[in-house]
Amino acid sequence: MDGIVRNRGRTKLDAQGKPTRRRKKKDPMAPKRPTTAYFYYLAKMREQFKQEGKHVSNVGAFTKEVSKQWRELSASEKKPFEALSDDDRKRYDREMNMYRKPKDPNQPKRPQSGYFLFLGDFRTKMKGKDLGHKAIIQEAGKAWNAMDAEAKRPYEEEAQKKRDEYEKTMTAYRKSKMANRQGEANGGAAASPPEDAEDDFEEDDDDDDDEDDE
Structure with missing residues (x-):
């Protein structure tokens, strides 16, 4: 319970007594988020190191150096990686359009x-x-x-x-x-919901986040 305390309700509070945001469970079937241009560049540099027979002993230092190199690239040098990122964004948008289910009215x-x-x-x-x-x-x-x-x-x-x-x-x-x-599972026969039916829809309560930002 270190760093987290509970109030009398269901809201979790942090050490400062502020409400913490509840993380939604990630759907394993959800489309993979698009890769950024920088991460395409990072992947290329990793592959280049492997081909040169070099070993990345310090991942943090390697990533920091690659990040510095990325910032120093010209717009034309970044363009191929940005094109890859744009293509992946289009892939993601297509898959999300197919993945998203219409909200129950x-x-x-x-x-x-x-x-x-x-x-x-x-x-x-x-x-x-x-x-x-x-x-x-x-x-x-x-x-x-x-x-x-x-x-x-x-x-x-x-x-x-x-x-x-x-x-x-x-x-x-x-x-x-x-x-x-x-x-539907029983071929149309009526059935009483189990006691934990509420858990199946726990995430539905968090669909609208507009009111969280007062």
């Missing part, structure tokens, strides 16, 4: 936090003023941080209410989804 939408409910009201008040989207977000952040707990309470209470409603609808959604899966 019946899945409940995650509720907004107290801040985002406040932001909605703030945007309404700012209508007609000559402020861009970024400026409005900045001003809203300042206003929210300046508010005391009493001023924030209506938004926090509304957010909690929406979270409670979301948990109820999400539980029903998970059970329905799991029952449908088991029904």
Whole structure:
């Protein structure tokens, strides 16, 4: 438990008491991320060392030296590696288009936090003023941080209410989804979802990260 403490809920806190981001499990079937131009160059230099019969005894020092050489290359010298990277990016985009599954339109939408409910009201008040989207977000952040707990309470209470409603609808959604899966597996026969049905959809709760950046 060194460096990590738990609060009474499910949120993990670091040594400074700040919430830690939960890492999603990596799908082994997901397409391999595209290789950058620099890594193509690094691979070439490694191969060149092997062909010359040299041995890389210190990987860190070798990588540092190759990185220095890369920065000193001209645009024309980097071009072949950038072309390889562009091709690999296209490969990745093609594979991702095939890999991504459309989101279930019946899945409940995650509720907004107290801040985002406040932001909605703030945007309404700012209508007609000559402020861009970024400026409005900045001003809203300042206003929210300046508010005391009493001023924030209506938004926090509304957010909690929406979270409670979301948990109820999400539980029903998970059970329905799991029952449908088991029904298909059993040739259409109805089945009750297992007790750990919720675990199968744990990652669905983290699909929308927009509200994490207040």
